[in-house]
Amino acid sequence: MARKTGLSLNYHEPAQTFLEGVLARGDSSLGPVIEGAWRKGARFDGWSECFNLDRWMDSFEECGIDPLQYTIRERGVGEHFPWEIIxxxxxxxxxxxxxxxxxxxxxxxxxxxxxxxxxxxxxxxxxxxxx
Ligand code: SF4
Known part of the structure; x- marks a missing residue:
């Protein structure tokens, strides 16, 4: 349908978008999570054919980190943001x-x-x- 109108539609897999949101808003405590996912085989996760959210969720769990605290939680006005070092x-x-x-x-x-x-x-x- 979009092809007929001359429109080009690009989209990301929701699971990849979720992880991107966590990593974009995360802080240094995500270091062990990233290493854990890597040790479980996470490579080239920007490519949907290589991406496996289970590796990441297992690593979050092993590190005792709830990824939702980085995505859907509303940030407090007085809260320190990890990117404020820039x-x-x-x-x-x-x-x-x-x-x-x-x-x-x-x-x-x-x-x-x-x-x-x-x-x-x-x-x-x-x-x-x-x-
Ligand atoms: S003029 Fe310069 S300092 Fe003032 S609002 Fe624009 S970018 Fe900021």
């Missing part, structure tokens, strides 16, 4: 304010056309602010 220049305070704006359906003006929104870059020399 300094992107955009402040946590700004991102939390953006979250509130998104939840209320409020748009932040594009700073290329409007005033600076003080995203955090202004403190480290934002190139957009240069005359």
């Amino acid at each position: 300094d992107t220049g955009v402040s946590r305070q700004f991102l939390l304010a953006e979250r509130e704006r998104a939840l209320s359906g409020t748009l932040t003006p594009d700073c290329r056309d409007a005033e600076c929104s003080l995203c955090g870059w202004h403190e480290s020399g934002c190139p957009a602010m240069e005359p």
Whole structure:
């Protein structure tokens, strides 16, 4: 059906998407899980013909980690996020304010056309602010 309309439809297997979500939002405690899955034979898991979720779920269980805590659990506002060790220049305070704006359906003006929104870059020399 999609072929007739000229559309191309790509999708991921839900089990692979689930694992990607866990690894993307996970922290250093997932190291032993990854090693455990590897020891059970996990290789080239980005290829659906090689992927086996059972290896991963067994490894999660052996490490005493519930993978759902990384995916469906809502994160607390005061919680430390594993990726915060990476300094992107955009402040946590700004991102939390953006979250509130998104939840209320409020748009932040594009700073290329409007005033600076003080995203955090202004403190480290934002190139957009240069005359
Ligand atoms: S002008 Fe620079 S510092 Fe201000 S919101 Fe835009 S990117 Fe951030």
